[in-house]
Amino acid sequence: MASSGRTYRGVDVASRRAHRRAALLDAALEEFTTTGYRASRIADICTRARVSTRTFYEEFEGKQDVLLVLHDRVNDLALSHVRHALGTVLETDAVTRIGTLLDAFVAAVTADPRLPRLAYVEAVGVSPALEAQHQRWVTRWAEFIAAEAARAAEHGLAPRRDYRLTGIALVGAVTGLLRAWQAGNPPEPVAVIADEIKSLMSAAITRQA
Amino acid sequence: MASSGRTYRGVDVASRRAHRRAALLDAALEEFTTTGYRASRIADICTRARVSTRTFYEEFEGKQDVLLVLHDRVNDLALSHVRHALGTVLETDAVTRIGTLLDAFVAAVTADPRLPRLAYVEAVGVSPALEAQHQRWVTRWAEFIAAEAARAAEHGLAPRRDYRLTGIALVGAVTGLLRAWQAGNPPEPVAVIADEIKSLMSAAITRQA
DNA sequence: ACATTTCGAAAATCTCGATTACCAATGTAG
DNA sequence: CTACATTGGTAATCGAGATTTTCGAAATGT
Numbered sequence: 049m050a051s052s053g054r055t056y057r058g059v060d061v062a063s064r065r066a067h068r069r070a071a072l073l074d075a076a077l078e079e080f081t082t083t084g085y086r087a088s089r090i091a092d093i094c095t096r097a098r099v100s101t102r103t104f105y106e107e108f109e110g111k112q113d114v115l116l117v118l119h120d121r122v123n124d125l126a127l128s129h130v131r132h133a134l135g136t137v138l139e140t141d142a143v144t145r146i147g148t149l150l151d152a153f154v155a156a157v158t159a160d161p162r163l164p165r166l167a168y169v170e171a172v173g174v175s176p177a178l179e180a181q182h183q184r185w186v187t188r189w190a191e192f193i194a195a196e197a198a199r200a201a202e203h204g205l206a207p208r209r210d211y212r213l214t215g216i217a218l219v220g221a222v223t224g225l226l227r228a229w230q231a232g233n234p235p236e237p238v239a240v241i242a243d244e245i246k247s248l249m250s251a252a253i254t255r256q257a
Numbered sequence: 258m259a260s261s262g263r264t265y266r267g268v269d270v271a272s273r274r275a276h277r278r279a280a281l282l283d284a285a286l287e288e289f290t291t292t293g294y295r296a297s298r299i300a301d302i303c304t305r306a307r308v309s310t311r312t313f314y315e316e317f318e319g320k321q322d323v324l325l326v327l328h329d330r331v332n333d334l335a336l337s338h339v340r341h342a343l344g345t346v347l348e349t350d351a352v353t354r355i356g357t358l359l360d361a362f363v364a365a366v367t368a369d370p371r372l373p374r375l376a377y378v379e380a381v382g383v384s385p386a387l388e389a390q391h392q393r394w395v396t397r398w399a400e401f402i403a404a405e406a407a408r409a410a411e412h413g414l415a416p417r418r419d420y421r422l423t424g425i426a427l428v429g430a431v432t433g434l435l436r437a438w439q440a441g442n443p444p445e446p447v448a449v450i451a452d453e454i455k456s457l458m459s460a461a462i463t464r465q466a
Numbered sequence: 467a468c469a470t471t472t473c474g475a476a477a478a479t480c481t482c483g484a485t486t487a488c489c490a491a492t493g494t495a496g
Numbered sequence: 497c498t499a500c501a502t503t504g505g506t507a508a509t510c511g512a513g514a515t516t517t518t519c520g521a522a523a524t525g526t
Contacts, residue, residue, distance in 0.1 A: 101485075175295075216437050263524060299515090308473085
C-alpha cells in the first residue's frame with residue numbers, strides 16, 4: 049500500500065510536484081509573453097522549466113489550461129494587493145480610497161511587464177473558456193469600482209446611481225492604457241499612467257451628468 | 258499573347274476576382290466570429306464562400322492576411338462614418354461634436370455585432386503584425402479624440418493640456434464597453450452604451466484635475 | 467463543333483506540434 | 497547491495513490543417 053511517496057533530496061512528493069508545477073508556470077509565463085501564446089510550444093515550455101513533457105501532462109490538461117491558471121493568477125495578485133491597500137484607508141474619504149485602489153492595482157500589474165501582456169493581449173480571444181473567465185473578472189472589478197462609487201455617493205461626493213456600466217468602461221480604460229504601456233518601447237513611467245487613470249476615474253464618478 | 262481575360266456571364270476577369278475576394282472576406286468574417294479565429298479553418302471559409310482553396314491562395318497569403326484586412330475594414334468603416342458625421346456639425350460646440358463623433362462610432366461598429374467581436378476579441382494577440390496594426394489605430398483614434406478636446410479647450414470648455422493619454426484611455430473604455438456588449442446575451446440596447454461613453458468622455462475632457 | 471480559359475472539387479503533399487510510450491540515470495529504502 | 501520509485505530525455509505515434517497539384521466540367525469565342 050504503500051508509499052505516499054518517497055523522499056528525495058529531503059523533499060517529499062508533494063513539494064517536488066509543487067516545485068515542478070511552479071517551474072512550468074514560470075516558464076509558460078515567459079514563453080507566452082515573448083513567443084506569444086499561439087506560437088509557443090509545450091516542448092519549449094518544458095525545456096525552459098527543466099521538466100519533461102510527461103510531467104507537463106501530469107500537471108496540466110494542455111496549453112490552454114496553463115493560460116487559464118496564469119490569467120487567474122494575475123488577477124488574483126492584483127486583487128490581493130488592492131484589498132490590502134484598501135484595508136489601510138478604511139476611514140478615509142472616497143477620493144483617497146479610489147486613488148489608493150488604483151495605485152495598488154497599477155503597481156501590482158506593472159511590477160512585471162509580462163503580466164499586462166499576458167492578461168490584456170495573449171489571453172484575449174483564445175477560447176470561450178478564457179473569454180468567460182475574462183468576463184467574470186471584468187464584472188468583479190467593475191463591481192469593485194461601483195462599490196467605491198456608491199461609497200462616495202453616501203458621502204455626497206457623487207450622485208447616487210448605478211455605476212456598473214461606468215465600472216466596465218473604467219476597467220476598459222485601465223486595460224487599454226496598460227496594453228499600450230506594455231507595448232511601449234521603452235515603456236512610459238508608470239506614474240503617468242496611474243495619474244491619468246486616477247484622474248479619469250474620479251471625474252467619471254463625481255460627474256453630475 | 259493573350260488575353261487580358263475572358264468575359265463570363267457578362268462579367269470580366271477583374272469583377273469576378275473582386276467578387277470572389279469579397280465572398281471570401283464575408284465568409285471569413287462569419288467564421289472568425291462564430292468559430293473563432295484560431296479554430297477556424299481555411300477550408301471552411303472557402304466552402305462558405307463557394308470558392309476553392311486554390312482561389313483562396315490566389316487572393317490571400319493565409320488566414321492572418323485575411324484578418325489583417327478585416328481588422329482594417331472595421332476601423333475604416335467606423336472612421337468614414339465618424340468623419341461624415343463630424344462634417345455635419347462643423348460649426349457646433351465641442352460637446353455636441355464629441356457626442357456626434359461617438360454616436361457615429363458606436364452606430365457604425367454595433368450595426369453588426371460581428372464587427373466588435375472581430376476587432377476587440379478575435380484580432381487581439383494574434384501576431385506582432387496585428388498588434389502593430391492595432392496600435393496604429395488606437396493612436397489614430399486617440400489623436401482624433403485629442404483633437405476634439407483641443408477644440409473644446411479653444412472655446413474655453415476644457416483645460417489646455419495634452420490629451421493623448423486621455424485619448425488612449427477613452428479608446429480603451431469604448432473597447433471595453435463594446436467587448437462586453439458583444440458578449441452580452443441578449444445584448445444591451447446600444448443607446449445605453451453610447452450614453453455612458455458620451456458622458457464619460459465629456460467628463461474626462463472637461464474635468465479640471 | 468472544337469480549342470481554350472476558368473475555377474470548383476478533391477486528392478496528394480508537407481509540416482508541425484501534441485500526446486504517448488519507453489529507456490536509463492539518480493537517489494532511496496532496508 | 498538490491499529492488500524500486502521517480503523523472504528527465506528521446507523518439508515513435510498521430511492527427512490536423514495548410515499548401516500545392518491535378519482533373520474535369522462549365523462557359524466562351526471562333
